[in-house]
Amino acid sequence: MLTSGATLAMARKFSASGFWRDIRASGATAFVYIGELCRYLLNQPPGPHDRDHRVRVVIGNGLRPEIWDEFQQRFGIAHICEFYGSSEGNLVFINAFGLPRTAGFTPLPYAIVAFDTANERPVRDARGFMRRVAVGEAGLLITEVDAGHPFDGYTDAEATEAKLLHDVFKKGDVWINSGDLVRSQGLRHIAFVDRVGDTFRWKGENVATTEVERAIGAVKGVAQASVYGVAVAHSDGRAGMAAVVLHPGAAFDGRAMAQDLCRALPVYAVPIFVRIIKAQETTGTFKLRKVELKQQGFDPAFIDEPLFVLLDRDHGYQPLTRAIHRRILAGTVRW
Template identity: 55%
Template sequence: MTPDDLISPLRFLSRLPVHLPRVPRMLQGLYYAGIRNRDKNLSLAWALERAVQQNPDRPALMDEGRLLTYTQFNRWANRLAWAFKAEGIRHGSVVAVMLENRLEVLAILAALSKLGAVAALLNTTQRGKVLAHSVNLVKPDIAVVGDELLAPFSEIADQLDNRALGRYWVADQDCLADAGQSPDGWNNLMVLARRQAESNPPDSAKVRMKDPCFLIYTSGTTGLPKASILSHGKWIKAYGGFGHSGLTLNNQDVLYLTLPCYHNNAVTVCWGAALAGGAAIALRRKFSASAFWPDVQRYRATCFGYIGELCRYLLNQPPCPAEQDNSLRCMIGNGLRPSIWAEFKQRFGIEQITEFYASSEGNIGFTNVFNFDNTVGFSPATYAIVRYDLENDRAIRTAKGFLEKTRKGEPGLLISEISAKWPFDGYTDPSKSEAAILRDVFKKGDAWFNTGDLMRDIGCKHTQFVDRLGDTFRWKGENVSTTEVENVLGSYPGVEDAVVYGVEIPGTNGRCGMAALRLQPGQALDGEALARFLDRELPAYAAPLFIRLLREVETTGTFKYKKTDLKQAGYDPQQVGDPLYVRLPGSSNFQPMNSELHTALEQQTYRF
C-alpha cells in the first residue's frame, strides 16, 4: 500500500462533484441494496420484466451470429418457463444446469427464475467424482445439459444418487433456428418450449427476495465443492449496488462478457448491471486474449466483465490496431492488482474501473462507486476489520473474550454483521453455514460472517483487498481447495503424504499450486506420469505447477499440515534443500528446478 491509496475526507469530498449527475441512480442503487423486507416480490425475473417494459426493442443479448431484443429474449424465456412448468418444475424445484457460455444458458436461467425454481450452476470444467458430488449435493429434480457437455455428464450417470433423474438436452447450435435431435434417454428442452405461451407466467410475480435464485459452487477448505445459496434478495442487492450505484449503464451500452456463466461474477454482477440499465450483453463462449479487441470493435462494447487474470493476459498481448481508440469506457470485476491498475487504465484508455468485493455465500459487498484507484470501494453494510493471528490461523480475542478492530492501513480479517438487513443465506449444508459464523464478537449474542479474507481500511469506508486466508488459494480466477488437491495426490501410486499450498509467480495474479510430497520408500518421481495423472483428475487451474519432495511432513497437534514454512520457502532452490520440480507452460512433464530456471521465473521469461 502506498500513501496515495489512503482516502482522506478532503480527498473524498473533492471527488464528489464529478459524480453529481449519477446521484439519482446511485441513490436508487442504495435503496435496492438496503431493502430489509425479504418477503418483498423482487427477483431476477422482476428485473428482467422491468427492463423489457422500459426497453422493449433495444438489444438484450448478442453473439457472433445472433441478436435478441429484450422483447424477443423475454418471450423465449417465457416459452421455456411454461415448458418447465408443464414438466413439473415449480417454486423451489432445483434444476442442475450445465451449458457453456451461449444465449441458451441465460434464457434457461431467466425461465427458471420466473418460476421461483433454483438453478444449480454446475462448473463446466468439473469431471468425474467432483462433478458427481456437485450434482448429488443439491439433489436436483432435473438436469439440463448442453450437447457440448453431454459426454462428461453421461460418464457420471452410475455415480448419481438419483439414477432416474429427469434429463433435458439442449443442442449445441442456434436453438431458436433448429432445436436438433436429442439423444436416446434425453428430452429435447427446446422442442418442448417451441409451442408454449410467450406471456409472462403468473409465478414470476410471486417470487420473493428470500427465495433461492442460484446454487453456486465454491471451493472451501473442506475439500469437495460446497453449494452456496444465492437468494433473489442478494441478487437484487447486486443489481442495486453494482448496476445502479456502480456502473450506471444505459440502453446504449454493450457489456462484453467472457466470464463463465456458472460464476457469480457473470450471472449476478454483470447480468444485474446490464438489466439495471437496459444494456446489452455480448456473450463469448470462452475468453481469448487475441480475440478480445476485435470483439470489442465488432460489438462496439462500452464495458466488460473481468477478473484480474484476464486483465494481465490483455497487458501481456502486444499492442494491436483494434485496441487503439477503442469503445470501452468502463469495466466491472475483481482481482485487478494495484501493480497493473494504472498501466491497464492508461494503455487502454479506461475511464472507470468498478472493482468490487463479494462472495457467493457472504452477506457483504464492496463497490468502487467513486472510481478511486487500488480499492474494492465502499460498502453500506455493517462490517469490521479485526486483528488476526496468521501463525495460529485465528482471530485475536482480548482478555474479555472479544475481537478488536485494526488501525487504518493495518491488515486484518474482514467480518460483516449478520442482521435482518444483511442476512447470511449460507450453504446448503447447515453445519458449513455455522462454521462461517463468528459469535460474541463485540458483545454477547452478536453474530458476524467470517469472510476468510484479509483487508485493510484505507479511509472513508473504503477498503483494499490484501489476501485470502485458510486452505484455499486463487489461480486463473478460480478458488482451489488444497484439501481436494491433496486427496487427489494422495491417491497417486507411491505418494505417502501430500501437502498443497499456493505460491506466487512474479507477473501473475493469485497463487498457483505447489505440492510437497513424501513418497513411499524406494519410489522415484515420474514427472511425465504425474502430469498425465493431474491432467486427468483435476481442472487445469487446480493442478500444481511445482513439486517438492520431502523426507518428513510436519503436522500440528491436531494433525494439520504445517504449511507456513513451506509457503515461505516456495520453489526457491536457495531456500529449499529438497528436490524441486516445475511444470513449465505447455509442458507435459515436471522437470528438475534449478537456480537458472528460478531466475528465469523471477524475470518473467515464461507466461503462466
C-alpha cells in the same frame, strides 16, 4: 440491462488474443472481468489497436494493484469499477468513486479484525473478544448479522454455523467470517490482500502472497507469478516459493531477481524457492490454482521443471540440485 435497453454480447469462450477483436465487433462500451483476465490481456504483445474500441468502463473483481495503472493506461479505460462480494454474503464493496487500486466502499456494517495466520483463526483478547485493526493494517474481514443484514446460509446447517463467528465484540453478537484477509484503506474502503490459507508464516512474520506476487511481477521478464508456502524440514512456519511464468524469449536471471526482490520486500517475504513453469493453472473463474503446487513442494526428484533456491542473497537464486535438497532435508541449510 433489460430496463435500460442495453445489449449483452457473449463470446463462446475467452481468448486473450481475440478479446479486443470481439469488443470492436460488438461495439461494446463496457465489459465484465474476473480473476486474472486483465493480466492475460496485458500479457499480449502491445499493438496499434490497443485503444481502438469504445469501452469506457469495466466492472469486476480480481484486478491486481500492481497492473491496475498499466492496464488502465495501455487500453485507455476511463473507469475501473472493481468490487468485492459473495453470493452468500450480506454486503458488497464497490469502487463507486473511481479511485485506483481499491476494492471500493460500502456503507454496510463490517469490521477488519486481527488474525492469527499460523493457526488460521481470529485473535481474541483476555476477555475473549476480537480487536479491530488500524487503517493500513491487514486483517480478517467480517460482516455483522442482524435483522437488517441477515445471513440466509447454506442448505447444510453445519456449513452455515461454521461460517459464523459469535461473541465478537460483545456477548451475543454474530458476524460472518468472509475467509478473506483485506487491508483497511480508510474512509470505509478496502484492498484485497489474500485468501485465508494462502497467507503463510515465516521467520515469525506473516507473508501475504499477493504482495510478493506483485513484487515478482515487476521483475523484468516475468509474465506471471503464483506464490505459496511450503514446509521445510527443521524450520518453523513455511518458506516462500514462487511458480513463475516468463515472457516468451525471456531467460531466468537468478541474481537479478534476488536483487530486485530483496530491494522490494522485507527479508522474510523474499521467496526461498523459485519454480519456472510454462503456464499457470487457473480455476473456472480465472483464479490461480495453488493446491497442486503446494502439494508438489520443491523436490527435484519429482519435478521436471527448473527449480532454484536462494542460499546466498549476493549470489542470487541457484539451481536446486538433489544434493542441495538432501542438505535441506538434513537441516544443514539455514536461512
